[in-house]
Amino acid sequence: MSLNDTLTQINNDSSALPSSGEIKLSDGETEEQEQEQEQSEEQIQYHSPVPKKEPWYKKLSGVPLNTRPASPYTLNPPIDSDGLSWPSLGARERLESNVNEVDSREQRIASAVKTILTELGEDPDREGLLETPERYARAMLFFTKGYEENIKDVIKRAVFEEDHDEMVIVKDIEIYSLCEHHLVPFFGKCHIAYIPNKKVLGLSKLARLAEMYSRRFQVQERLTKQIAIALSEILQPRGVAVVIEATHMCMVSRGVQKSGAKTTTSCMLGCFRSHQKTREEFLTLLGRN
């Protein structure tokens, strides 16, 4: 698929979203309509939290619908033509910037951080904070470096023909990501398994895949699904299973403050979904059964 096709697809997807006034919330709607609405609801919540009494769809005008859709794994293929694997205007600009643009991007982030520091009651000119805005900008660019990676570079030539049809598991891949709702870290372990269908992927690439998707703003559910779907598209295996166990700073250090709480998400595709035995074998090998 060419870039143009991808963009057309996004635009088509956007235009398929209901505009204000056309929403019917009756029971008689089709599954497709319901799905569509769920997606738009997510999108609205993502862009601007809606005050309680105002219907969400009134906020629809003014929301840039042709940017990244709320549900990438349903609206867009995880692997697209240019490899960005979830196109968004900001990611493209970032990827294509030259040295000067990178520099001024860093400066813009830094000055925004200075504002935050001041608003929080600090003196950004005191010695300890002098370099902090620039340092933070560089750190953030690192934490989100997954936006600059594309799947083709990550995988390169690491897909091999192999007559192996037993389960392959890589356990305990460390992941560090950022919660897109609070912009604070969540981190933990990712376990990836698949059952090959004549093709295998270099083992380290499984970790690279997890790294690429986790170094972006994420929700854990989507991260799990993106890794699984990407692997499934790369190898066309008989099945894929991805489990992520993570600690969310927004949960343990604010809000409910449950410091021991971990969140587990999983995505099972192919025979992991259809065969209970396969799923059980996987969970046993993970030590979870």
Ligand SMILES: [Zn+2]
């Ligand atoms: Zn959060």
